[in-house]
Amino acid sequence: MSAYVVIDLDVADAEGFQQYIDGVTPLIDKVGARNILVDPGTETLEGDWNPPTLVIHEFPSKQAVLDFWNSPEYEPYKDLRRKYSTVKVVVAEAN
Known part of the structure; x- marks a missing residue:
């Protein structure tokens, strides 16, 4: 059953945050997830x-x-995300 991560994102430093995106995108792809929306x-x-x-x-x-x-691969990116942005994140599973 698909699950959706919804993120309220406020980026403080776009250039710094790009480092997060560049590192996390391959990790998201690796687990079979996909980016649906950035608006x-x-x-x-x-x-x-x-x-x-x-x-x-x-x-x-x-x-x-x-x-x-909770993966060790994602852990260092959490610090990067917190350095360059503020987020609110929820997950919900489709039924």
């Missing part, structure tokens, strides 16, 4: 959620997300 122009229709950039990734399963998120 810096979202429009809030109701409520007060207004992500500067909305990102959505599709993974094969919620367990695949958790395995990726």
Whole structure:
């Protein structure tokens, strides 16, 4: 069952954050996930959620997300991500 990672992304340093993207993209590909959406122009229709950039990734399963998120390969990129951006991340599994 597919799982979706939804990210509210606020990049503080685009050049620095590119290092994160360059390193993480092959890791995402390796686990069979794919980038569905990156949109810096979202429009809030109701409520007060207004992500500067909305990102959505599709993974094969919620367990695949958790395995990726907690993997030793991803660990150094978390620090890079935190250095150059602020994120809110949720995962949900399709039924």
